[in-house]
Amino acid sequence: MNLLTVFVFTSSVSAFYPRQPPPADWRTKTHFDITVSGTLRAISTYIFNRNMTNATSSSSALDEFFGTDHNGWTAMLTTINTVRESVADTQEEKRGIPYVHCHADQIKLAHTHLIACRDKLSARKDDINELQKQIGECLYTIQSFYSNTNWVEMFGKTPYLDFGVKGMHLMRVATSDDDTCLDMENSLVSCKDNLLVTNMLTSGFHHGRGNLKPARPKNALKGKCSHGGLDDESRNLIAKCGINKETTVETLSPHYHLHGQAYEAAVEATKQFLIAEDTGILNILGDDLFKSLFEIKQRTQVSLSFAVDFSGSMGGEIAAVKEQIIQLVTSTIGSNNEPADYVLSLFNDPASLNEAFVYTSGQDMIDKIANIRVDGGGDCPEYAAAGILKAIELSKPRSTVIVFTDADAKDADRLQEVTDAALAKNIPITSVLSSQCSSRKRRDTHDRRRRETQLFFQSLSHSTGGTLYNTDKDTYGSVLTEVVKVMTCTRIHFLFFLQN
Numbered sequence: 001m002n003l004l005t006v007f008v009f010t011s012s013v014s015a016f017y018p019r020q021p022p023p024a025d026w027r028t029k030t031h032f033d034i035t036v037s038g039t040l041r042a043i044s045t046y047i048f049n050r051n052m053t054n055a056t057s058s059s060s061a062l063d064e065f066f067g068t069d070h071n072g073w074t075a076m077l078t079t080i081n082t083v084r085e086s087v088a089d090t091q092e093e094k095r096g097i098p099y100v101h102c103h104a105d106q107i108k109l110a111h112t113h114l115i116a117c118r119d120k121l122s123a124r125k126d127d128i129n130e131l132q133k134q135i136g137e138c139l140y141t142i143q144s145f146y147s148n149t150n151w152v153e154m155f156g157k158t159p160y161l162d163f164g165v166k167g168m169h170l171m172r173v174a175t176s177d178d179d180t181c182l183d184m185e186n187s188l189v190s191c192k193d194n195l196l197v198t199n200m201l202t203s204g205f206h207h208g209r210g211n212l213k214p215a216r217p218k219n220a221l222k223g224k225c226s227h228g229g230l231d232d233e234s235r236n237l238i239a240k241c242g243i244n245k246e247t248t249v250e251t252l253s254p255h256y257h258l259h260g261q262a263y264e265a266a267v268e269a270t271k272q273f274l275i276a277e278d279t280g281i282l283n284i285l286g287d288d289l290f291k292s293l294f295e296i297k298q299r300t301q302v303s304l305s306f307a308v309d310f311s312g313s314m315g316g317e318i319a320a321v322k323e324q325i326i327q328l329v330t331s332t333i334g335s336n337n338e339p340a341d342y343v344l345s346l347f348n349d350p351a352s353l354n355e356a357f358v359y360t361s362g363q364d365m366i367d368k369i370a371n372i373r374v375d376g377g378g379d380c381p382e383y384a385a386a387g388i389l390k391a392i393e394l395s396k397p398r399s400t401v402i403v404f405t406d407a408d409a410k411d412a413d414r415l416q417e418v419t420d421a422a423l424a425k426n427i428p429i430t431s432v433l434s435s436q437c438s439s440r441k442r443r444d445t446h447d448r449r450r451r452e453t454q455l456f457f458q459s460l461s462h463s464t465g466g467t468l469y470n471t472d473k474d475t476y477g478s479v480l481t482e483v484v485k486v487m488t489c490t491r492i493h494f495l496f497f498l499q500n
Contacts (some may be wrong), residue, residue, distance in 0.1 A: 018088035037083035038270025096210035105209035114164025159269035180237035181225035191241035191254035264409020303395040305343035309405035333362035347387025381410030406434035428466035
């Protein structure tokens with residue numbers, strides 16, 4: 001590895017690397033890694049302790065809870081990303097404040113800083129985003145403690161649970177008169193055994209980070225520890241070298257051999273900061289806010305499904321249909337009423353044009369809806385029964401299917417088949433029926449088919465517990481708006497029933 005490249009890359013590092021490890025060093029763990037691992041462990045343990053799944057261990061609870069709910073996973077991971085970005089930002093924005101990084105023996109100040117940081121959480125309860133950022137600021141100092149002090153040299157990967165907790169007193173911290181490291185021959189390598197103290201806390205000085213290493217006589221054999229590494233000029237002053245454990249690269253981290261233990265201690269400390277029985281911030285936030293903070297929720301195992309006529313005769317109505325479906329889907333995304341998936345069944349004439357889709361992402365569903373284009377359907381009747389059957393087939397039991405069409409059901413003879421399929425899965429069918437297509441035909445044909453169509457959809461809605469809405473071109477938009485309002489309220493009450 002080119003040392004000049006490493007020097008340029010590491011010029012802003014004060015503890016574990018914030019986001020990316022140094023070049024060609026995939027083994028180094030960063031603040032990103034620590035924050036994600038520690039938070040996931042905390043959430044998984046929280047889910048297990050609250051009996052929110054049937055998991056047999058805390059390590060498997062998270063997978064059991066979210067399972068194949070990709071949206072749920074994404075929402076939860078997005079919250080963690082906000083926190084880890086705040087951790088990294090803290091390193092960069094407060095690089096000149098030694099105690100934030102646990103530098104220069106300012107460990108007592110770091111302890112006090114963390115207590116104050118915890119106290120600020122209560123004031124941010126009403127703003128989730130600000131709360132996540134404040135948590136990140138606290139976690140930065142907690143994690144840096146294990147990279148920058150000699151705790152790991154004394155106690156390995158065991159976290160120091162008293163650090164940063166109100167009412168707790170720290171073990172002895174080195175004073176300005178205490179020599180803590182041996183002077184080493186080389187300031188970059190062979191520094192494993194440079195630490196003098198094993199009964200008190202100390203941390204390295206880092207020139208350029210708001211602190212200066214106390215001078216020692218020219219020929220002294222011991223002095224204050226440096227942070228160490230290529231970007232720390234204090235490494236060349238007595239006592240030469242340093243004690244940081246932020247990477248697995250010796251020229252960057254004199255105690256590189258302890259990086260793994262520092263990482264494990266920082267991960268466990270992150271977890272304990274979040275959920276420790278007596279001192280975790282869970283006690284400050286409470287269960288409801290903690291779950292909201294990290295989007296710890298399961299989507300109800302039902303589908304929100306639509307069967308849409310996309311034949312050419314729907315040209316006058318399709319824009320309103322798309323708008324209202326998008327509005328309904330949007331209202332569910334990220335809410336407590338978010339379904340497990342979304343089903344879209346498109347029907348036409350001939351039946352070979354019919355197609356259907358299932359999306360776990362509400363945004364994917366919206367994108368598909370937005371791109372629907374009417375086509376085909378040379379005559380009025382469409383294969384509505386086939387389209388509805390496909391929606392039922394792809395939907396989970398106790399779901400909702402809403403049908404939009406302006407045409408007769410060409411396969412109305414399948415009424416009983418559709419009804420049986422819907423009842424078998426306890427799916428009510430609600431239909432929004434426009435008369436536009438039939439009204440273009442001869443009056444007698446229109447009247448006859450209109451009666452047949454109404455009989456098909458009316459019977460289907462009545463038998464399955466759904467609703468039939470009749471409308472026309474002039475009232476189509478207002479009726480659709482009312483349907484969305486009704487369906488939204490119905491879903492909220494129904495999903496509340498399922499969840500309780």
